[in-house]
Amino acid sequence: MNYFRTAILLAALTALFMAIGYLIGGGTGAMIALVVAAATNLFAYWNSDRMVLSTYGAHEVDRHAAPELVAMVAELAHRAGLPMPRVFVMDNPQPNAFATGRNPQNAAVAVTTGLLQSLSREELAGVIAHELAHVKHHDTLLMTITATIAGAISMLAQFGFFFGGHRNNNSGPGAIASILIMILGPLTAMLVQMAISRTREYAADNLGARIAGQPMWLASALVRIEGAAHRIPNIEAENNPATAHMFIVNPLSGRGMDNLFTTHPSTENRIAALQQLARELGRSDSMSQVDIEPDYPPHSPWNRPPASRGPWG
Template sequence: MNYLRTAILLAGLTALFMGLGYLIGGGSGAIIALLIAAATNLFAYWNSDRMVLSAYGAREVDRNSAPELVDIVAGLAGRAGLPVPRVFVMDNPQPNAFATGRNPQNAAVAVTTGLLQSLSREELAGVIAHELAHVKNHDTLLMTITATIAGAISMLAQFGFFFGGHRSNNSGPGAIASIVMMVVGPLAAMLVQMAISRTREYAADNLGGRIAGQPMWLASALARIENAAHQIPNMEAEHNPATAHMFIVNPLSGRGMDNLFTTHPSTENRIAALQQLARELGTSGGMSRGPWG
């Protein structure tokens, strides 16, 4: 099911890319856009994880430089039946995290310094378990490729605006088409990101709570991260908004945005779902050390 959904979403992004190409250059533009989309998909498959990690200045750590973090990741990966992913730290005061990689064998988990400084060990374990759930559910490839292609769509739409504007002197149908590209392209890409993120965040919360064995650890972490994310800007995310859906909580500082256009489900709803899962599992939500300690 995940692979079918991945194929459908990537086909939709490619079709959107071709549509923008057609508005810019007619049939030839659509063909060129198709070739660019194919090249982008291929490049993103092999390199999108490195691109995203580089965009956030993430540095790889090991047991010598971050022993507690690496031990938590390794222990939870064992519980999830996954290879131990590479671990990265981003120098950013906003508490947040994401996972990336084309498959579990090439996965990486990245956390911010703000996350390490503001969460308890148990809350950190809940966040790591959530990210490992994305890896186990094979979400990371789709989420990372979508970030790459969505960014390309936004750039193509902006290029079409300027190209079409110069060609038509900013008047008549050409100018209208250019404005449509400028608005509809990024909006459509954002809607695809939203569709990916919302359904998969709930699934990753559920599986992450089961991996950690204590869903309330993640619930507590989500509440803390959500509160801080609205107060502490993530400038790298602001400069790379196409990657916002990859984070455990939306890293962008937009205000007054309608709920329809957010990349993540309501944190309140996510916490409620985790509370229900805790009741189903009969866990107390206590803060004892986990079996990976």
């Protein structure tokens, strides 16, 4: 079912790509767009994970460079019945994380230095378990390919505006049509991303909480990450908004309520679902049990002085 959903998504985005090509260059433009879309799909399948990791300057770490982090990922992957993914760290002050890779055998989990510095061990376990749930569900293929193609659609729409906006004959769109292409093309791609991402976040929260064994660890982490994301900008994400849906919490500034135009469900709704799961599993559903603080916890085992914390922070 995950592969079928991926195929449907790719077909929809490819059709949008061709439609924009047709509006820009007629039948010839549509055929060129089809060829480009096919090449983009193929390239994204094999290379989109590398592109995303490179975009965020992520560097791979091992047991020597980050023993505690890698050991935690290994333990949680074992609980989830997954192969050991590669582990990456992004030098970014905003606490956040994402998973990528075309399948569980080629998966990677990436966390920011801000995440390592701001979360307790239990909260970090909740976040990593959430990302491993995405791997388990094969969401990582869907997310990375969607990000790549959505970015290509935005570039094509901008191309249509700059190179087709001054033509009023039958060979291309006029100025008004070009403006509509530039706005509606990326917007449609964004809506497809968001519709998929929001559903998958709830599913990953649920499975991730089961992998970690305590839903409120993830709930606590979501509160802390959400608060920091509003204060600490993620410059790379702002420059590449098509990848925002990959993160555990929306890394972009200025997002609104839980509606069709957000990449993620509201944190309040996610916490409510995790509290319900905690009750079902017989765990405490009280947020007071996970020691939530408004800012970085000074007692966090990941927030030690740089000399003792390791090269990832």
